[in-house]
Amino acid sequence: RKELGGRMRYAISGGSPLDRELNLFFYAAGILIYEGYGLTETTAAATIVPPLAPRPGTVGLPVPGTAVRIADDGEVLIKGGIVFTAYWNNPAATGEVLDDGWFATGDLGSLDEDGYLTITGRKKDILVTTGGKNVSPAVLEDRLRSRPPIGQCLVVGDNRPYVAALITLDPDALAHWLAVRKLPADTPLSELVHDERLRVDVQKAVDHANEAVSRAESIRAFTLVEGDFTEENGLLTPSLKVKRQAATAAYAEQIEALYAKQR
CATH class of the missing domain: 3.30.300.30 (ANL, C-terminal domain)
Incomplete structure (x- = not known):
């Protein structure tokens, strides 16, 4: 914590996955790291770990007005006002990822009993x-x-x-x-x-x-x-x-x- 200035109490992490043990390491040093998850097609974060209920290893709960569900093959689907409406001049690509407002992210994940999302990999990988x-x-x-x-x-x-x-x-x-x-x-x-x-x-x-x-x-x-x-x-x-x-x-x-x- 001293190396980070001495006063840091929390940070937000996005992009590449944050290893749960690394998250816990920072927690032990007195720094909470809140993970979020989103894509370009979701405008910004679709989920984030809530400040009063961190759960290392997950990317949190859907932001207000957003819904998340898991398809039969494990793919994460997102719906809400943050989801884009179409790719520019590309209706074929749009049709591949949007179905009744649900956006197929291409990521694999799971939801726990409290609705926290965990990303487990990329579908294409x-x-x-x-x-x-x-x-x-x-x-x-x-x-x-x-x-x-x-x-x-x-x-x-x-x-x-x-x-x-x-x-x-x-x-x-x-x-x-x-x-x-x-x-x-x-x-x-x-x-x-x-x-x-x-x-x-x-x-x-x-x-x-x-x-x-x-x-x-x-x-x-x-x-x-x-x-x-x-x-x-x-x-x-x-x-x-x-x-x-x-x-x-x-x-x-x-x-x-x-x-x-x-x-």
């Missing part, structure tokens, strides 16, 4: 394994990135026998890891990928991610890849979301290698 299991990669990726020495990651498994992950290492976390073990700062990743100590630490991050899902949805294998996902190399959007299709194409060989042993 859902992976379907050969065993027929639907997996939302966002849950796993968010938890992976929250643990050192993970930098960026990509969870894969669509039309595959199990879920796996491509993982990059955070430069600062890796530098610290090398320094603690008195290893040269310029040790190449090609050597580090065989260091059992590093793989053990990465596996701990994978285990943390797997705690949030069932065994069928859990990451069974991972590989460490060089470099990072950035906006400059075309693997991140301006809002720092992984471009899944671009990253899958860029690391096609590494992904194939993750499943080669199963053939």
Whole structure:
């Protein structure tokens, strides 16, 4: 709290999901973080955590005049005065997302018994394994990135026998890891990928991610890849979301290698 000026008592978070444990960390420091959720098509926030009833891990309740429901396939639907009426000169696209005033957000979520909304992933990002299991990669990726020495990651498994992950290492976390073990700062990743100590630490991050899902949805294998996902190399959007299709194409060989042993 001191690092944030000493007087901060609350903040509002939107955009990328806020990990529940991170939210609780700030709460323990005396700072309440109220999450909200909305899209361009909803003008602004459609839901927000109410000031007197925070519930970490959720994005709160619908704002006044707004309704939220969950479709049969898990998609979040929103209705109310904040919802747009049409895409400019694009009736076909409008018809795809609006039905009797209900806007199909493209996000997956759930409502608890008190009406608090939790976002669980993007509908278009859902992976379907050969065993027929639907997996939302966002849950796993968010938890992976929250643990050192993970930098960026990509969870894969669509039309595959199990879920796996491509993982990059955070430069600062890796530098610290090398320094603690008195290893040269310029040790190449090609050597580090065989260091059992590093793989053990990465596996701990994978285990943390797997705690949030069932065994069928859990990451069974991972590989460490060089470099990072950035906006400059075309693997991140301006809002720092992984471009899944671009990253899958860029690391096609590494992904194939993750499943080669199963053939």
